[in-house]
Amino acid sequence: MAKFIKSFGYAFSGIAYAFKSQFNFRFHIVALFIVGLAGWYFQLSANEWLWIVLAAGIVLLSELFNTAIEVLVDLVSPDIHPKAKVIKDTAAAAVLVAAIAAVLIGLIIFIPKIAHAA
Numbered sequence: 439m440a441k442f443i444k445s446f447g448y449a450f451s452g453i454a455y456a457f458k459s460q461f462n463f464r465f466h467i468v469a470l471f472i473v474g475l476a477g478w479y480f481q482l483s484a485n486e487w488l489w490i491v492l493a494a495g496i497v498l499l500s501e502l503f504n505t506a507i508e509v510l511v512d513l514v515s516p517d518i519h520p521k522a523k524v525i526k527d528t529a530a531a532a533v534l535v536a537a538i539a540a541v542l543i544g545l546i547i548f549i550p551k552i553a554h555a556a
């Protein structure tokens with residue numbers, strides 16, 4: 439049990455590192471908070487919340503992997519290397535793809551509600 443709790447501590451320290459070091463991670467947390475407030479205001483259905491949770495999870499997951507990959511590349515290749523560039527750029531692209539999907543999901547859910555309220 440102590441080992442299980444300890445592993446949570448390690449995971450939270452990873453989240454804390456990403457939060458402190460990555461502007462994008464903080465930006466996505468703020469965006470998620472705003473989406474949460476909007477969801478509460480528009481009284482989203484359970485299905486709509488599921489999509490929001492999935493989108494947010496994928497964005498934060500990709501941010502955390504991107505952070506881990508950046509640190510790993512800096513560790514193994516502190517000097518400039520074309521492959522280090524490809525690895526970092528591809529990891530960043532994964533975040534971009536997740537963020538675009540999340541924005542599209544947000545638009546599909548919120549645009550009809552905003553149009554209806556206007």
Ligand SMILES: Nc1ncnc2c1ncn2[C@@H]1O[C@H](COP(=O)(O)OP(=O)(O)OP(=O)(O)O)[C@@H](O)[C@H]1O
Pocket residue numbers: 459460461508515516517518519520522523524526527530
């Ligand atoms: N060792 C390297 N060799 C070649 N290109 C690199 C290297 N490190 C970084 N780069 C290039 O610079 C870009 C930015 O790298 P950096 O490590 O600053 O990441 P970042 O996305 O700006 O993250 P951070 O949030 O840490 O600033 C990378 O996407 C890559 O194109």
